[in-house]
Amino acid sequence: MDPKISYFQTFIYASKTKSFSKAAKKLGVTQGTVSNHISVLEKYFDAQLFLRTPEGVDLTLEGNILYENSEKILESINNSKQQMRILHEHPEGVIKIAASTTPGEHLLPSILKDYTKEYKDVSFQIQITDSEKCFKLLEDRVVDIIAVGNIYDKTYESIVIGKDRLVLIVPSEHPLSKKSVAKLADVLKEDYIDREIGSGTREILVDALQEKGYSMMDLHIVMSLGSTSSIITAVSEGYGVSILSEIPARKAAESGQLKIVPIEDLDLTRYLYLVKGKKPRNPSAIKSFWDFVSGQ
Structure with a gap:
């Protein structure tokens, strides 16, 4: 059985008071607990740490070695705890x-x-x-x-x-840009610009289509691009329509690059x-x- 940190504290109190009973009183434990802690330490170090005397106990030579190092051990542990506390308060x-x-x-x-x-x-x-x-x-x-x-x-x-929803984006002069809302049937008729596999945006669309009994195969995909900005550029230049996050789409719409049209019959809300x-x-x-x- 390996000793616990508290056993070294018990050992130090017994060494200072030269008494297991006094150490027990200071620590608020029984004398039997003190004896057990010392016994574990003696077995672990394979050494007798105390000599029993009529007045109490005295340290052996081995006990003196452990006493000096125990204080260093406990001091190092306390220093480590203090440094960790400071690090928690002031992370870096x-x-x-x-x-x-x-x-x-x-x-x-x-x-x-x-x-x-x-x-x-x-x-x-x-x-x-x-x-x-x-x-x-x-x-x-x-x-x-x-x-x-x-x-x-x-x-x-x-x-x-944050909370987000996906929206349909279309070129500024596209017929769908005149509508306040679009339907899935409208999207299925258009050339579609897809996000790459692995995109969270694409996965939300895949799930929404499945709920309606469709798949990505039902879209007329003309290209697949790896970033939101590249899709915005492709849509603004008239290569097709796409569905992406309203957050970047809103910025592009405000700059006049494209138009946003919500799709009323697809649940495209996400967190x-x-x-x-x-x-x-x-x-x-x-x-x-x-x-x-x-x-x-």
Whole structure:
């Protein structure tokens, strides 16, 4: 049986008081508990630590060696606890985040800006990729946290950081741009610009189509692109229509690049999430950031 930290504390009290009964009184335990702790230490170190005398107990030579080192051990532990407490109060270091396009480009910047106002010693490394790859990076511990629009693995802890809906985007002069709302039947007639497989946006659309008895095969897909910005460009140049997050679509519409048309018979609402890795490399900074976002 390996000794616990508390056993060394018991040993120090017995050494100072030269009495198991006095040590027990100071520690608020029974004398039998003190004897048991000392016995475990003697077995562990294979040495007699005390000599019993009529007045109480005295340290042996081996006991003196352990006494000197026990105080150092306990001091080191207390120093470590103090340093960890300070680190929890004043986290530092780097947090690595992978994010899909919408949360990564449109939600994270303001969150990180607010956080770093308060915690100036924490910095961030961000990479933008699709939701599926984000989860792979999290699983491989390449990143500490991911920001995504679709949960591929529900065994991870997550929090909601925003709500979004997907909308139909069409060229500014497209016939559908004159409508206040569109139907799925309208989309099925058009050349469609798709997001790449693995995109959270695409997965939401896949699920919504399945609920209506359709699949991506029912769309007339003319190209598949790997980013929101490239889809916006392709739509604005008249290559087809697409469905993507209203957040970047709204900015493009306000600049006159395209028009937004909600689809009334498809449920395209989704939530955006932060997902935390199971074994973070910088737990103090991760906890600080997670608590900060959770409290907003």
